[in-house]
Amino acid sequence: MTIKEKQDAIVEEFSMFDDWMDKYSYLIELGKELPAIEEKYKDPQHLISGCQSRVWLHARHDEDGKIYFTADSDAVITKGIVSLLIKTFSGYSANEILNTDMNFLEQIGLKEHLSPTRSNGLLSMIKQIQLYARAFKLKENN
Amino acid sequence: MSYDIQKIRADFPILRRQINGKPLIYFDNGATTQKPQQVIDCISNYYLHQNSNVHRGVHTLSQEATDLFEGAREYVRQFINAEETNEIIFTRGTTESINLLATALKPWIVKGDEILVTAMEHHSNFVPWQQLCEKRGARLKIVPINRNGELDLEFLEKMMNPYTKLLALTHVSNVLGTINPVKKIIKIAKDKGIPVLLDGAQAIAHTKVDVQDLGCDFYAFSGHKAYAPMGIGVLYGKFNWMRRLPPYQFGGEMIDEVTFEKSTFNELPFKYEAGTPNVEGALALETALRYINETGIDAIRQHEDKLLAHAETKLSAIEGVRIIGTAKQKTAALSFVVEGIHPYDVGMLLDKMGVAVRTGHHCAQPLIDFLGLPGTVRASFAMYNTKEEVDLFADALVKVVSMLK
Numbered sequence: 001m002t003i004k005e006k007q008d009a010i011v012e013e014f015s016m017f018d019d020w021m022d023k024y025s026y027l028i029e030l031g032k033e034l035p036a037i038e039e040k041y042k043d044p045q046h047l048i049s050g051c052q053s054r055v056w057l058h059a060r061h062d063e064d065g066k067i068y069f070t071a072d073s074d075a076v077i078t079k080g081i082v083s084l085l086i087k088t089f090s091g092y093s094a095n096e097i098l099n100t101d102m103n104f105l106e107q108i109g110l111k112e113h114l115s116p117t118r119s120n121g122l123l124s125m126i127k128q129i130q131l132y133a134r135a136f137k138l139k140e141n142n
Numbered sequence: 143m144s145y146d147i148q149k150i151r152a153d154f155p156i157l158r159r160q161i162n163g164k165p166l167i168y169f170d171n172g173a174t175t176q177k178p179q180q181v182i183d184c185i186s187n188y189y190l191h192q193n194s195n196v197h198r199g200v201h202t203l204s205q206e207a208t209d210l211f212e213g214a215r216e217y218v219r220q221f222i223n224a225e226e227t228n229e230i231i232f233t234r235g236t237t238e239s240i241n242l243l244a245t246a247l248k249p250w251i252v253k254g255d256e257i258l259v260t261a262m263e264h265h266s267n268f269v270p271w272q273q274l275c276e277k278r279g280a281r282l283k284i285v286p287i288n289r290n291g292e293l294d295l296e297f298l299e300k301m302m303n304p305y306t307k308l309l310a311l312t313h314v315s316n317v318l319g320t321i322n323p324v325k326k327i328i329k330i331a332k333d334k335g336i337p338v339l340l341d342g343a344q345a346i347a348h349t350k351v352d353v354q355d356l357g358c359d360f361y362a363f364s365g366h367k368a369y370a371p372m373g374i375g376v377l378y379g380k381f382n383w384m385r386r387l388p389p390y391q392f393g394g395e396m397i398d399e400v401t402f403e404k405s406t407f408n409e410l411p412f413k414y415e416a417g418t419p420n421v422e423g424a425l426a427l428e429t430a431l432r433y434i435n436e437t438g439i440d441a442i443r444q445h446e447d448k449l450l451a452h453a454e455t456k457l458s459a460i461e462g463v464r465i466i467g468t469a470k471q472k473t474a475a476l477s478f479v480v481e482g483i484h485p486y487d488v489g490m491l492l493d494k495m496g497v498a499v500r501t502g503h504h505c506a507q508p509l510i511d512f513l514g515l516p517g518t519v520r521a522s523f524a525m526y527n528t529k530e531e532v533d534l535f536a537d538a539l540v541k542v543v544s545m546l547k
Contacts, residue, residue, distance in 0.1 A: 052501065053484050074516060
């Protein structure tokens with residue numbers, strides 16, 4: 001499955017919810033499925049700034065050239081959002097991640113979270129994921 | 143006369159808005175209040191009929207604008223009962239008022255001096271003093287609070303000594319809602335010859351402020367937390383202080399005479415108002431303060447106290463909710479946490495149900511750290527909020543808690 005296909009599947013899943021409560025309940029559930037980050041990575045180095053709640057994100061570059069993310073947050077909605085991102089981007093190469101657009105977040109009605117004033121840091125999370133991908137790509141090229 | 147809440151609500155057009163399909167319940171008044179139609183009209187009337195630069199033109203419009211602007215200053219004087227009109231300095235808001243004062247006091251603070259602030263200060267009344275102390279080699283001392291969110295006056299008195307140059311404290315805490323016994327505190331400080339600045343940002347729209355009765359040397363507040371627009375605020379400073387202190391910014395309006403060699407500075411309050419001022423802001427501030435006066439500050443206080451008491455009762459009945467700040471004297475702000483749930487999640491879901499609250503550290507990080515919390519949720523009230531809104535908010539909160547548990 002490509003990232004695009006995964007995003008389409010998420011959009012379809014979200015289209016089934018007709019009210020915000022179902023959508024947020026689902027996000028809260030997603031948060032619980034989040035691949036747990038190792039305690040040692042819950043440090044200032046892995047903390048994403050710009051969030052009212054704390055978010056830690058760690059990336060591992062495997063020998064197969066693919067990037068795997070783990071994360072955690074102390075707020076459950078934020079956890080659900082970061083879980084969604086990780087579900088989408090974990091297990092792909094740096095190039096695949098960098099060549100993906102983020103329209104799907106708008107389509108599932110999470111656009112409000114993209115505004116910088118929301119201060120939940122969705123924007124910072126996406127930037128951090130892309131930053132990791134860029135860094136790993138540079139390493140590959142060297 | 144009874145408190146006519148429906149008439150008041152009708153004056154605030156934004157209260158008719160829907161948020162996420164629900165009627166707006168605006169409980170973020172501690173961050174900024176909404177504006178009545180009278181204030182909105184005042185701003186547009188100014189640009190429709192009077193706009194002109196003040197204090198310099200010989201033409202009619204400029205004269206009119208100047209008269210209105212200075213009239214607004216006089217009204218602010220009356221509102222807080224300052225002795226003289228030139229003790230009212232217009233600023234952008236509380237933050238600028240305090241920065242102005244901290245800059246002007248800089249030469250007066252020397253190595254070894256001490257400045258007292260409390261553990262419940264907003265960053266605006268904390269960081270400027272921290273910076274000043276750092277620059278001048280002075281010590282910033284923090285007056286602690288007890289578990290209820292109250293200051294210990296005996297301890298406070300013990301912290302005052304011959305090196306204490308200033309006590310800067312908040313009139314009302316933006317996080318805890320505590321009303322500090324400022325009159326008593328000022329008396330203690332005065333007896334030791336220590337000047338006092340009050341941060342009135344959270345007080346001005348909620349409780350009577352009489353600077354002569356309080357006896358403070360300086361008082362700072364923002365217009366936008368008192369039904370006026372953003373970008374206008376006031377620093378009240380006793381004439382005998384402000385006349386001796388140096389200017390804050392340099393430029394137009396604040397000068398007396400400028401030559402290539404030397405400049406001399408204008409009289410108070412103009413010495414502290416460099417550049418073209420926020421004229422429409424000052425006019426709208428007057429309109430807002432008149433609105434408060436017509437409603438009656440005591441009636442507003444009574445109404446808001448009732449809302450607060452009702453909200454405290456309602457919230458206390460919800461399992462897992464803990465109210466933060468249980469001082470005997472409180473006004474208009476209610477902070478709480480829900481056990482095991484992050485404040486951000488609570489705020490996010492309340493918004494979905496049309497309830498606007500503030501979450502986080504409320505720009506008082508040292509206080510939040512002191513309380514050992516990740517932040518709080520704060521519902522803060524204004525004159526237009528109703529008991530029914532509090533009920534709906536409590537119902538929404540029950541729903542939120544059940545979703546997140």
